[in-house]
Amino acid sequence: MLDKKIILAITGSIAAYKSAILARMLVKEGAEVQILMTPAATSFISPLTLSTLSKRPVFSSVSAEDAWNNHVEMGLWADAMIIAPATANTLAKLSAGICDNIVASVYLSARCPVFIAPAMDLDMWKHPATVANVEKLKSFGNHFLPVGYGQLASGLIGEGRMAEPEEIVASLYRHFQGAQDFSGKKVLITAGPTYEPLDPVRFIGNRSSGKMGIAIAEGFAERGASVKLVLGPSKLSAKHARIETTKVQTASEMHSAALKYFPGSDIAVLAAAVADYRPREVADQKIKKSEGQMTIELEKTPDIAAALGKIKQPGQFIVGFALETNNELDNARQKLERKNFDFIVLNSLRDTGAGFNFDTNKITILHKGNKRKDFELKTKAEVAQDILNEIAAFFK
Numbered sequence: 001m002l003d004k005k006i007i008l009a010i011t012g013s014i015a016a017y018k019s020a021i022l023a024r025m026l027v028k029e030g031a032e033v034q035i036l037m038t039p040a041a042t043s044f045i046s047p048l049t050l051s052t053l054s055k056r057p058v059f060s061s062v063s064a065e066d067a068w069n070n071h072v073e074m075g076l077w078a079d080a081m082i083i084a085p086a087t088a089n090t091l092a093k094l095s096a097g098i099c100d101n102i103v104a105s106v107y108l109s110a111r112c113p114v115f116i117a118p119a120m121d122l123d124m125w126k127h128p129a130t131v132a133n134v135e136k137l138k139s140f141g142n143h144f145l146p147v148g149y150g151q152l153a154s155g156l157i158g159e160g161r162m163a164e165p166e167e168i169v170a171s172l173y174r175h176f177q178g179a180q181d182f183s184g185k186k187v188l189i190t191a192g193p194t195y196e197p198l199d200p201v202r203f204i205g206n207r208s209s210g211k212m213g214i215a216i217a218e219g220f221a222e223r224g225a226s227v228k229l230v231l232g233p234s235k236l237s238a239k240h241a242r243i244e245t246t247k248v249q250t251a252s253e254m255h256s257a258a259l260k261y262f263p264g265s266d267i268a269v270l271a272a273a274v275a276d277y278r279p280r281e282v283a284d285q286k287i288k289k290s291e292g293q294m295t296i297e298l299e300k301t302p303d304i305a306a307a308l309g310k311i312k313q314p315g316q317f318i319v320g321f322a323l324e325t326n327n328e329l330d331n332a333r334q335k336l337e338r339k340n341f342d343f344i345v346l347n348s349l350r351d352t353g354a355g356f357n358f359d360t361n362k363i364t365i366l367h368k369g370n371k372r373k374d375f376e377l378k379t380k381a382e383v384a385q386d387i388l389n390e391i392a393a394f395f396k
């Protein structure tokens, strides 16, 4: 239940249609919802639709006919204010303190937490003016919902989509219930690549940046878990205080660290891209060029996931990843069974923007028994939340 008083402020963007769904969801969750609109928003969605859904009159100006819509009272009444969609224009006004409409006037009067879900075209979102406005609004303590990646109303593809209503409701729940649904849980994450040395200067490695695993670690820590992050050679690092990072280089080092932490963990998420083979011999000195071909003999590395799957106890939960380039679903299903995962997250290098190094990913979650969930291309932070929500459902 979300038995809170919520102001939903809608500004002039095509994404306003999602706000009708958001209003309906909030009412269904038990919230009292007061909808405000900028004049521009009324061209995108009808106040009548919104007042029907919220069961309250909708206000789109500070005064109407002979009535004064008291923005100060509204600002004090609310437990939370959501501005969704928030256009570039509204962000500029809010950051400058301009209050020439009811949304901006109530925003300036509100003492409650404010959640802002921007929506605009990708160039507007990346423009230094918008970036500066967002930074300024964040510095005032406003909560920003991450924008989604995908096809925009302009036809361009990129960042700028308004967060989905489900994500906004989930953020409110996290805010009011402390977002601590993994509180007390101990989580092991593997992330990044491994480097298997050939000699003191060369190694066999892969293109993993560590972004996906770090986003998952940050997501768990924000939601209350204590996280052990076993991170291969990555330029990146995790920031949250509840994340303890062990840096490793090779599959063998990652294996030892994972075996050390797994017995005390409730959940393990194995996002690392671990080398399957390593040079059988590592030269002490740099290998010199010689005439003719060179052959390197490789041996198998330990399969960390399979090792953890074997010693998994009742109550422990393992999520694996599958990075595929072909025959994706079959390969991922085989790994799900063979490694004794509870579910597996499939990403394919055939999907643009998915896999190594991108800030985005596109995943399919495969459960045992053929149940499958496909997700759109999203930022890795959003993908991490989807994975966490899927895990949370098992722990409820």
Ligand code: PMT
Pocket: 190, 191, 192, 193, 207, 208, 209, 210, 211, 212, 213, 251, 270, 271, 272, 273, 274, 275, 276, 301, 302, 303, 304, 305, 306, 319, 320, 321, 322, 323, 324, 335, 339, 347, 355, 356, 357, 358
């Ligand atoms: O780090 P980024 O740049 O953000 O990229 C993210 C990612 C593409 C690396 C990530 O999303 C991902 O797919 N990680 C798994 C990559 C992989 O090696 O997949 P796989 O299909 O080869 O392995 C299957 C599972 O077994 C994985 O959970 C893997 O961590 C695990 N494994 C594999 C081999 C091994 N020796 N030990 C393992 O634990």
